Amino acid sequence: MASVVLVTGVSRYLGGKFARALSRDADIARIIGVDVVPPPHSIGRAEFVRADIRNPMIGKIIVQAGVDTVVHMNVIATPLSAGGRVxxxxxxxxxxxxxxxxxQKAPSLARLVVKSSAAVYGSSPRDPAMFTEDMGPKVLPRSGFGKDSVEVEGYVRGFSRRRPEVGISMLRFANIIGQGIRTSLTDYFSLPVVPVPFGFDARLQFVHEDDATAVLIASATAREAVGIVNVAGDGVITVAQAAALVGRPIVPIPLPAAGLLGTFVKRSGLADFSSDQMHYLAHGRGLDTTRMRDVLRFDPAFTTKEAFLDFARHVRAPLPGVDAVGHAVQGAAGSAATAIAHVWAVGRRT
Incomplete structure (x- = not known):
C-alpha cells in the first residue's frame, strides 16, 4: 500500500483532480505534487513542489521524501497546452x-503508475475490432502524441527490466472527456461545423474524467501492480452520432485533404488539433477492457455514450458569428479538396 505518493503534472486539470481525490484517502501519509508552475486549482492536502521532471533535481525530491509510489501524469496530449510541439x-x-x-536510483520506490494512452495502438483500416493489451499497432504512430506515447512506454519497459522489483501499472486511456477537461477532441466537437473524412464514420470510445481519476486512484492504492491495462467506458459511438449529440452539423472532406484541414483548424485557433488525428477520425479505434475488470477490478460509472453526453450538456453553444466561422471551415475543406483533386488529375494526365 502506498504511504508517500509523488504526482507529476499536478498543475494540469486531471493532475489536480487526482491529487484532490487522493487527499481523501486517510491511509496515504503524504502526497507531493510536482510541476513547473504553481497549480491554479486546489490540490487537496498535497504539498506542491516547484520542479521540472526534465531536471535531475527530481531525483533528490524522491529520495529525500522516501517516496514509495510515483504517479506519472505529466504526459501531455495537446501541443498548445505544452507551449508547442517541440x-x-x-x-x-x-x-x-x-x-x-x-x-531507478530511489531505493524506497515500490510502485510506478503511468498515465498512458490508447494512441499507442495507432489507427488504420487494418486494425482489429478491439485491441487487447497484448496486441501491437498495425501501423505505428509516426508523429505527435501517439509517437510520444510509444516512446514513453518503451522507456517504462526498460525501467521495469532494470528495477524488476518495482510494480508497474500502465493505463492506456481512451479519450478522456467530461465537463472540465479540454482535449483535442473536446475542441473538435466544439467547432461550429465538424469536418469529417468523407465516406468514414469512425467508432470512438471515451472515458469520463471522473472514471479516469477513480481508476488512477485504484491503481495507485492497489495491493498489487496490474501491468498494462486498457481503460474505456462500455460501448462505442460514431463520429456522426457524437456530432449530433453536441448539435453540430458535419461537413464531409476527402481523407487526403484531412491533413491540410487539420493544419488550418489548428493555425486558425479554432481547436488544438493536429493533422495526424484526422486519420483517427477516419478509422477510429476500439479497446478490449476485460483486464480492466478482471485484473484491476474496476467498472466505470459512465459508458462511452454517457461520458460524451456529460460533455455535450456543458459544451458551449456556437458563438455569434458562427456562420462566418462555419463558412471558413467549409471553405478550407473545399479548397483542400480542390487542390487534392487537381493534383490527382495532373498525375493521371502525366
Missing amino acids: SQKEINVIGTMQLLAAC
Whole structure:
C-alpha cells in the first residue's frame, strides 16, 4: 500500500483532480505534487513542489521524501497546452526519461503508475475490432502524441527490466472527456461545423474524467501492480452520432485533404488539433477492457455514450458569428479538396 505518493503534472486539470481525490484517502501519509508552475486549482492536502521532471533535481525530491509510489501524469496530449510541439515532446519523452532515471536510483520506490494512452495502438483500416493489451499497432504512430506515447512506454519497459522489483501499472486511456477537461477532441466537437473524412464514420470510445481519476486512484492504492491495462467506458459511438449529440452539423472532406484541414483548424485557433488525428477520425479505434475488470477490478460509472453526453450538456453553444466561422471551415475543406483533386488529375494526365 502506498504511504508517500509523488504526482507529476499536478498543475494540469486531471493532475489536480487526482491529487484532490487522493487527499481523501486517510491511509496515504503524504502526497507531493510536482510541476513547473504553481497549480491554479486546489490540490487537496498535497504539498506542491516547484520542479521540472526534465531536471535531475527530481531525483533528490524522491529520495529525500522516501517516496514509495510515483504517479506519472505529466504526459501531455495537446501541443498548445505544452507551449508547442517541440516543448510537448521534450516534456513527454525527455521528462519521462529523467523521471525514470531518478526512480531507478530511489531505493524506497515500490510502485510506478503511468498515465498512458490508447494512441499507442495507432489507427488504420487494418486494425482489429478491439485491441487487447497484448496486441501491437498495425501501423505505428509516426508523429505527435501517439509517437510520444510509444516512446514513453518503451522507456517504462526498460525501467521495469532494470528495477524488476518495482510494480508497474500502465493505463492506456481512451479519450478522456467530461465537463472540465479540454482535449483535442473536446475542441473538435466544439467547432461550429465538424469536418469529417468523407465516406468514414469512425467508432470512438471515451472515458469520463471522473472514471479516469477513480481508476488512477485504484491503481495507485492497489495491493498489487496490474501491468498494462486498457481503460474505456462500455460501448462505442460514431463520429456522426457524437456530432449530433453536441448539435453540430458535419461537413464531409476527402481523407487526403484531412491533413491540410487539420493544419488550418489548428493555425486558425479554432481547436488544438493536429493533422495526424484526422486519420483517427477516419478509422477510429476500439479497446478490449476485460483486464480492466478482471485484473484491476474496476467498472466505470459512465459508458462511452454517457461520458460524451456529460460533455455535450456543458459544451458551449456556437458563438455569434458562427456562420462566418462555419463558412471558413467549409471553405478550407473545399479548397483542400480542390487542390487534392487537381493534383490527382495532373498525375493521371502525366
